[in-house]
Amino acid sequence: MPQLAQSSAHNNDNVRHNWTLDEVNALFALPFNDLMFQAQTIHRQHFNANEVQVSTLLSIKTGACPEDCKYCSQSARYKTDIEKERLMEVEKVLEAAKRAKEQGSTRFCMGAAWRNPKERDMPYVVEMVKGVKSLGLETCMTLGMLSTEQANELQQAGLDYYNHNLDTSPEHYNQIITTRSYQDRLDTLDNVRSAGMKVCSGGIVGLGEQATDRASLLMQLANLTPQPESVPINMLVKIDGTPLADVEDLDHFDFIRCIAVARIMMPKSHVRLSAGREAMNEQMQAMCFLAGANSIFYGCKLLTAANPETNQDILLFKKLGINTETVANDIDESIEQQQLQAKVVEQQHSDLFYNAAN
């Protein structure tokens, strides 16, 4: 078996920030089983292989975004079916967060379709962060570009994570977005890091990019110092009306390879199976967990793209013997497990339950 990742992948703290494109391409070129074995081996060195962290994502302001991301239903430049919504009231956001907690989520992510938050929006988002935090949930936001001052303000309010994706490789980037630069994105990540928040940053695959663009994206992410704590890998959800509505599908094995390579290169990060999970059957999702994915979004809506319903996720976890990760000190594990068990039993008695043994 090629030994590239095992022999040279890790320095003392097991994390490298000097990956070259040739090395990453070589990982992608490994025989599938060798790649999966390496990814799972590294995964087990850093994580409980049977635990998945669960986040809920709520769109707190939908549509009418001035940016031109060619995959996005929320860009004002494309004619999509999206219903525009103003910034949600703080109370409504907190109600949604309570429900997410009851369903087993440990992190609540709030997303707004903005180029960047305006000063008039900041008091509201700050209140949302404080309120969600007080429920004992980890907090995450994705609001577009952030200035140093805004990053500091959110950190002081108690924001744990900020999501800002690199989206794709620097080489493919101009094909996808023209209204902000790659450097703008890196600057926001820098501001988030400097403010003391954790970074959630990943990308989207299936944008019509080349295989080497996927390698280049992962190289960018892994060479950030420190690496992002959370790395969402999204499969494009094709939306009618957007320029990428008819782009060619990405082969599912290429997607699984991305997860595995991300796991090898970012051994201590949570690799999140994000958008596009709706189009994946249970076996595909199980392969992604085997490749080292250990975080998902729960719930029926992933911003504006459909996401498998929570109970289907619970059933899949049950079939695979996967437990949900808990937040240290905040969530009583036994209560959470009881809730999970109760939901599984409830679902098994439902007419909708599909018994694979029949």
Ligand code: SF4
């Ligand atoms: S991805 Fe974000 S920034 Fe880009 S158009 Fe959609 S909402 Fe706007």
